[in-house]
Amino acid sequence: MRQIKQACRDFLDLAETHSRKWQRALQYEREQRTRLEETIEQLAKQHNSLERACRGAPTLPSSSTEVSSTSKARVRRIKGETSDEDEETEYFDAMENAPEFITVTTDPTRHRRTGSNISGTSSDQTETWNLDDHAFDCQHQASFSAESRGVKSNRKRRTQIPDKPNYSLNLWSIMKNCIGKELSKIPMPVNFNEPLSMLQRLTEDLEYHELLDKAARCDSPAEQMCYVAAFSVSSYSTTTHRTAKPFNPLLGETFELDRREESGFRSLCEQVSHHPPAAAHHVYSKHGWTLWQEITIASKFRGKYLSIMPLGTIHLQFNCGGNHYVWRKVTSTVHNIIVGKLWIDQSGEIEIINSKTKDKCQLKFSPYSYFSRECARKVTGMVTDSESKASYVLSGTWDEKMEFAKVVESSQDGTSCEGKQKTVYQTLPPKVLWRKYPLPDNAENMYYFSELALTLNELESGTAPTDSRLRPDQRLMENGEWEEANVEKQRLEEKQRAVRRSREAEVATAAEEGREHEPYQPVWFEKKEDPITGEEVYVYKGGYWECKETQDWKTCPDIF
Numbered sequence: 001m002r003q004i005k006q007a008c009r010d011f012l013d014l015a016e017t018h019s020r021k022w023q024r025a026l027q028y029e030r031e032q033r034t035r036l037e038e039t040i041e042q043l044a045k046q047h048n049s050l051e052r053a054c055r056g057a058p059t060l061p062s063s064s065t066e067v068s069s070t071s072k073a074r075v076r077r078i079k080g081e082t083s084d085e086d087e088e089t090e091y092f093d094a095m096e097n098a099p100e101f102i103t104v105t106t107d108p109t110r111h112r113r114t115g116s117n118i119s120g121t122s123s124d125q126t127e128t129w130n131l132d133d134h135a136f137d138c139q140h141q142a143s144f145s146a147e148s149r150g151v152k153s154n155r156k157r158r159t160q161i162p163d164k165p166n167y168s169l170n171l172w173s174i175m176k177n178c179i180g181k182e183l184s185k186i187p188m189p190v191n192f193n194e195p196l197s198m199l200q201r202l203t204e205d206l207e208y209h210e211l212l213d214k215a216a217r218c219d220s221p222a223e224q225m226c227y228v229a230a231f232s233v234s235s236y237s238t239t240t241h242r243t244a245k246p247f248n249p250l251l252g253e254t255f256e257l258d259r260r261e262e263s264g265f266r267s268l269c270e271q272v273s274h275h276p277p278a279a280a281h282h283v284y285s286k287h288g289w290t291l292w293q294e295i296t297i298a299s300k301f302r303g304k305y306l307s308i309m310p311l312g313t314i315h316l317q318f319n320c321g322g323n324h325y326v327w328r329k330v331t332s333t334v335h336n337i338i339v340g341k342l343w344i345d346q347s348g349e350i351e352i353i354n355s356k357t358k359d360k361c362q363l364k365f366s367p368y369s370y371f372s373r374e375c376a377r378k379v380t381g382m383v384t385d386s387e388s389k390a391s392y393v394l395s396g397t398w399d400e401k402m403e404f405a406k407v408v409e410s411s412q413d414g415t416s417c418e419g420k421q422k423t424v425y426q427t428l429p430p431k432v433l434w435r436k437y438p439l440p441d442n443a444e445n446m447y448y449f450s451e452l453a454l455t456l457n458e459l460e461s462g463t464a465p466t467d468s469r470l471r472p473d474q475r476l477m478e479n480g481e482w483e484e485a486n487v488e489k490q491r492l493e494e495k496q497r498a499v500r501r502s503r504e505a506e507v508a509t510a511a512e513e514g515r516e517h518e519p520y521q522p523v524w525f526e527k528k529e530d531p532i533t534g535e536e537v538y539v540y541k542g543g544y545w546e547c548k549e550t551q552d553w554k555t556c557p558d559i560f
Helices: 002-056 062-082 171-175 198-208 210-216 221-234 451-456 472-478 482-512 544-550
Strands: 101-105 193-197 245-247 254-259 265-273 278-285 289-301 306-311 314-318 324-327 331-335 343-354 360-365 378-384 390-397 401-417 420-427 431-435 525-529 536-540
Touching: 101 401, 193 198, 193 472, 198 221, 198 245, 198 254, 198 265, 198 278, 198 289, 198 451, 210 221, 210 278, 210 289, 210 314, 221 314, 221 324, 221 343, 221 360, 221 378, 221 390, 221 401, 221 431, 254 544, 265 544, 278 536, 289 536, 390 420, 390 431, 472 482
Parallel strands: 101 420, 193 245
Antiparallel strands: 254 265, 265 278, 278 289, 289 306, 289 314, 306 331, 314 324, 324 343, 331 343, 343 360, 360 378, 378 390, 390 401, 401 420, 401 431, 525 536
16 A cells, blocks of 8 residues: 555656646747748748849740749749748658559550450550540640530630739738637638639539530540549649639629530539538539539648648549449648748548449549659549459649550559569550640739639629629729729628627527527529438529520529
8 A cells, every 4th residue: 555655646746847847838839830930921921022022023025924923823832831841831752752553555456455445446566545426636636725625606705804903912911810710710801712713613623524525425434534523633733823812702793604505514612611611513504414412611831831621522423324333522722821822732542332233443642842853743543343353543733634555454563662562564555545735825914813713703684683793892803903902801800790699689589488490491403312322412403594585583582
């Protein structure tokens, strides 16, 4: 008993000693953090002073500026990566980025096609390897104007918007109080924004919709999966230079995109929840596919970088064959929030599953690393069947192009990396699946909008009164009237807060009276259980396009 008491005393003495030690260490860390914040704020002030000084300096000729812009951006990005990073930053060296498999291109004349996976004809002498009658030809990938994409319309869409004003902004003065917070709950001036709403940015995923048109014509689920994978990657190509944030939609805000004449599809988005912010999206194409998703954006400011995490599942179903694909988006990271040039990276994995055939495609978005010899923005992937047998290898970058190659043979490599055995895949020569369209002229002064993005906020007749095109603060910003846009943005947000307070008061009154109160219900979407994921999600319940034909918008709320 005496020994137990002595052991307890020793433990208490030791605990008190360590407690004082950790308290001193914690105090030291707090002081270090305070000094670091002061240092970063000073750097931000110096950065702003340098920017103002640069604006007064003579500019280089446009040709030399264009030639050197890429190399300068790369130098700035490397400097940003090697500067002070916090403990959450991930570093990857060349060994960690080593691929899990190796591909070897084989002579196509040695392999005949078997089965009906790839349409076309083959012979002993040659391998044409056309995926279908409408497959991409590598020799015709240079030009991607609207005419070359086969887009025909009697309507002339706009090709430019007013140039972005050159307004200075002390980023640190606003962001220093936002560390670790959810940015959707923090009021931000329009100076951080681009003149598009999140609903319009979500619709931008359809820029390369022709990939789904081609997928709908594939006979083989494995080939179809390749096009779906390329489509999932293509949605990130618009983010390369788009560092500004879209407008947070108001509750009940909608955005329609009716491109039946040009492209054969109709798209509708609605903001179905405000906290957490969530948008529901539904697209129907006459070319044989339907896409729907509910996306919630979670964002955290980490001090030097901003993490944007889309939550939610994307569904894509094809009429012919009934193949149903599901996947989720990867994390986007905005770097150099405080000092340096903003740049965006994508990292993580996308697993696309065909719920009918159980085929899978695993796509890996490699994060940028100063220590890696791999190319920046690299994406690699593998298409496998229900028995995990590989059929296609995918490779490329999310900002330029994706290629795929058919696997003809696989074997285990005798060498191993970090105890892992590699698989060697022999493939046919790769073919281009997708290539990014070039940006319009003067894009750098128009928020780096693509051809599609330039048309999204163009006024159209007959849209719902809740359509993003009719949002006044966004329209003022697009016209270059940023001060007026900030005033209007505050008015709209206060109007939304007043409606929410009124709704909360009704809920409280109903609870006191012992009666049920109907929660907020979206106009065009309703919550149902997803039969594949088991989650409660908002799906399109119909009626929007019928109301547009009759111009019957009485169910729409007054949000603007």
